[in-house]
Amino acid sequence: MTKKEIISHIAKKSGATKKSVDNVLDAFIELIIQTMKDKSELRIVQLGTFKVAERKARAGVNPRTGAKISIPTTKTPAFRAAKVLKTAAREPKK
Numbered sequence: 001m002t003k004k005e006i007i008s009h010i011a012k013k014s015g016a017t018k019k020s021v022d023n024v025l026d027a028f029i030e031l032i033i034q035t036m037k038d039k040s041e042l043r044i045v046q047l048g049t050f051k052v053a054e055r056k057a058r059a060g061v062n063p064r065t066g067a068k069i070s071i072p073t074t075k076t077p078a079f080r081a082a083k084v085l086k087t088a089a090r091e092p093k094k
Contacts, residue, residue, distance in 0.1 A: 036077050046084045053078035 001009075007025060011018045032050050035042040041051040057073045081089070 039075075044082075046082055048079055048081040048085055051078050051080070052076070 003025065007018050007021045010016070010025075011021045014021070032042060035050060036052055039052050041049055043049045052075050055074045055076060058071050060069050060071045061067070062069055
């Protein structure tokens with residue numbers, strides 16, 4: 001589903017204008033980005049949790065040369081789905 005499709009769906013369900021839904025969605029995306037920058041956690045009931053996860057340093061191999069390399073610790077965005085969302089994903093398509 002694209003951003004445009006999301007905006008259309010929410011506007012239809014809520015009776016709001018597409019422009020106002022677009023503004024709200026943009027504000028929500030900005031909030032998620034700011035939360036990631038602040039290294040905080042954003043928890044939304046029935047959706048899940050957005051947070052920054054840390055990947056430990058590890059050894060790797062350069063696929064071209066076969067040389068061993070050291071991969072440093074990195075931070076990456078992570079999303080943990082809520083139980084309701086996981087259950088919905090497992091249900092058969094109607």
